Amino acid sequence: MMRNPYRTQNIAFFFLFLATLLIVVPVGLIVVIIIQKGLPAINWQFLSDIPRQGMRSGGIFPAIVGTLYLVTGAIVFALPIGLLAAVYLSEYSRDNALNRIIKLAIVNLAGVSSVVYGLFGLALFVVFFKLGASIISGSLTLGIMILPLIITASREALESVPHSFREVSLSLGASKWQTIRHIVLPNAIPGILTGTILGLGRAAGETAPILFTVAAFYLPQLPKSALDQAMALPYHLYVISTQVPNVDEKVRYGTALVLLTLVLVMNLVAIIIRYKFRKRKKW
């Protein structure tokens, strides 16, 4: 019997498609279930009130605010450092042993599990620098966690600017810094922003790094300074899911929905920025 090559191909296509579908299905299910179970909880009071009755009712406003503070703090710390490091690594550093170790360290840093960052933050910021469990400790810990993400994305963005542009700029007598400042950076911004926003999404969703460094179990008020503890969405979700008995299911799913929406909105912003700049890109 002759083997039919088209049939083999169709079978292969079927399995390839199945594998792809298997990726989409869980994501879709998660989103659907959370929306279905969480949406009934969402109302103005839920978003704007403090938690009441041992977090069984009321709202999650302090946790939302806490997460926004933490994410902002993390980015204020991580973006400048990450960007400067990326510029150094991709534009200035020579290919020597030290710089190869630095690059290797960054890759490894990205692979460290988040609870290790939490312990590190506890040891360094909370205890050693005596910042205590505070927004600033949590922000710095989250910042360190997303540094590798920002550095890697920024380096890729910088290196994707064609080499010929740099040569043209230098050939006109511009200095290396002028070339970076006026040619390389402006054309790398979309990639840098995309990486940064994806880092933000990650920072907003992590529980472990804030567990020991900032998160308050129950704090029914807004933080007054950067040295205060704060509630945060992922930790709050953990608490009401596992530590507090008899929390209504829709409160838990409502919290999850708010967190998910926050992260998805950030990712969406990243996608829009990338799309807009790609349309403007002309080479």
Place this chain on the structure above:
Amino acid sequence: MVIFGIKNLNIWFGLIQALKNVSMDIQSNEILSVIGPSNSGKTTFLRMLNRLNDLMPNFRMGGEVKLDKKNIKEIDVELLRKMVGMVFALPLPLPLSIFDNVAYGIRMHGARNTKLLKERVESVLREAYLWEEVKDRLSSSAFKLSGGQQQRLCIARTLAVEPEVILFDEPCSGLDPISTAKIEDAMIKLKQKYTIVLVTNNVKQAARVGDRTAFFLGGELIELDKTDKIFTAPDDSRTDDYIRGKFG
């Protein structure tokens, strides 16, 4: 008058020797054509003159290159590149408007006066025979121009920083014959004010525009003489073979 004096120039990239013991003078206000097959070292030679080779990893050189009797290693590299401009093989506009492309170099050298900047941009665009075609759309993207227009824009951009020497690295390799003719016309006019070094794979182009022609082969300068002589009675048989298309 000698503008570039090159003595015993050797260049290596890692273990590969790209130029071997090249010595020559480049006269001011001449067009020097540099011809030779690929890998003959002609582009390396060109990129030596504005020290663009320095950007390559593992670059080493021996011998000396003097610009106006001063060793180019002792000239501030930004100043050297301002004095020795370059037009690349492919049209390479920066991702900026037409105006900003031309103004880029001037601005990097500190010009702030808008009125002077405008005048300068207009005058170099005229020198590059582009002004009439772009004067109504200076603020639109340089990428909207045709290939030939882009290359003339690149010439204008190079002229804008007031160089003494302009290096052309196969400037017409991606252009049609009409655009090529316009660039060649521009070069012939430009030599009244500037010295031009033209690397080209097009032997006929070298014959059309060059006052003198240098033939490189395998990293060595085989022959350098008046263009007429190179193309009618070269001293070296290899030059003759290359020009007649027997190899390369």
